[in-house]
Amino acid sequence: MTYYLGTGVCVANKTGVSWYEGDLFCKGLYPGAHLFDIKSEEEQLACLPLFDSFPELWTSAKRPVGGDREEFYWINSGERVTYTNWGPKEPRPGTSRSNCVRLKKATRYTWDDHNCMDNRVTALCEW
Numbered sequence: 115m116t117y118y119l120g121t122g123v124c125v126a127n128k129t130g131v132s133w134y135e136g137d138l139f140c141k142g143l144y145p146g147a148h149l150f151d152i153k154s155e156e157e158q159l160a161c162l163p164l165f166d167s168f169p170e171l172w173t174s175a176k177r178p179v180g181g182d183r184e185e186f187y188w189i190n191s192g193e194r195v196t197y198t199n200w201g202p203k204e205p206r207p208g209t210s211r212s213n214c215v216r217l218k219k220a221t222r223y224t225w226d227d228h229n230c231m232d233n234r235v236t237a238l239c240e241w
């Protein structure tokens with residue numbers, strides 16, 4: 115089940131998925147669809163009304179394996195992440211697989227680098 119909001123830019127998968135499953139879910143929605151990029155505060159706010167139903171949402175930001183603590187890329191474009199909205203004490207990779215970025219409701223949808231394999235997180239897509 116998916117949610118459509120406003121112009122249809124933001125879609126969330128209601129079922130929790132790993133980051134990799136979320137990546138595939140978004141790509142399968144529409145040509146050009148992908149996990150959500152947040153390149154400005156404006157962009158994050160644009161989809162904020164959708165967030166409220168979900169405790170955690172995947173973005174498309176990912177740290178390369180062996181990357182520096184603050185080294186992230188938007189995977190669809192390959193662009194380095196510059197605008198950030200990290201939560202308190204983040205980014206803080208807990209394990210070697212905490213290389214994917216989610217939004218956490220508990221910290222007002224600020225960013226958290228998190229285990230890519232956690233399949234309880236909602237995929238947030240855009241196109």
Ligand SMILES: [Ca+2]
Nearest residue numbers: 206207226227
């Ligand atoms: Ca973290």
